[in-house]
Amino acid sequence: MSTKKSDADLDKIKTLRTMTGAGLMNCKEALKLKNGNIDEAVQYLKEKGLALANKKSSRLAKEGRIESYIHHNSRIGVLVEVNCETDFVAQTDELKAFAKEVALQVAACDTLRYINREDLNEEELRQLKIDLGIQESDKGSNEKLKECFLLDQTSLKNSSQTIRDRLQQAIAKLGENIRIARFVRFELGQ
Structure with a gap:
């Protein structure tokens, strides 16, 4: 029993x-x-x-890695910088896998513009809403905005989590401050 x-x-x-x-x-x-x-x-x-x-999050993350992803048809390419506190963690398979996951996420989402909503001040957020054609009374505005922020994206690896959740898991698992510093997405002809 x-x-x-x-x-x-x-x-x-x-x-x-x-x-x-x-x-x-x-x-x-x-x-x-x-x-x-x-x-x-x-x-x-x-x-x-x-x-x-x-x-x-208050600890300095000055080490890390740059990860790349090139789509199988060579029409989309991505570079992502993921920072951590030590070179040791930067070389772990866990951080490599996380950085690769983020690069794949960026490749899959052509609407991404920013990493985090909190990186924008009120004026920048207002301008983004104007650029997207979002009215204050627009009920779907939050979903449209989510498409622009990497950390708000639903993870391709686990659809019940966001990239923010995946980042928090990496921090908990590796025991260091980890942050996505920047990304660039190239698409042929764009």
């Missing part, structure tokens, strides 16, 4: 880890705190990751 329960617990931990990218012990702790409820555990880990990301 206890073997079945421990197998079920292990399955929940594996599921939670797959869904969030969090470490095994963090998943186990979250499930214990949330009485085995996976949805609540996911939310708990997101909040914990956000707190961790906010704590690390």
Whole structure:
């Protein structure tokens, strides 16, 4: 009887880890705190990751890597700069994979203009709305705006997460401040 329960617990931990990218012990702790409820555990880990990301965001990220992506037909190319705190983390497979994921995301989204909405002041945001033809009374304005910001994009790798969520997971997993510094997208003839 206890073997079945421990197998079920292990399955929940594996599921939670797959869904969030969090470490095994963090998943186990979250499930214990949330009485085995996976949805609540996911939310708990997101909040914990956000707190961790906010704590690390003040640390200087001057190392990192530049990742590229060239689409199979050679009509789209992307360069992305992802920064972290140390050269050691910059060389890890996890950061390489995250940077590659971001490059692929940029290649797939021709509407992207900025990394983060918070990077714009009120006047720049107002001008962007004008450029997009968004009226203040426009109910779909938030969705149109989301198309312009990389961190608001739904992840191609996991459709239940945004790139912001994926970034927070990378910060939690690697234990350093990580930020997407800039990107450029080239499309033949554009």
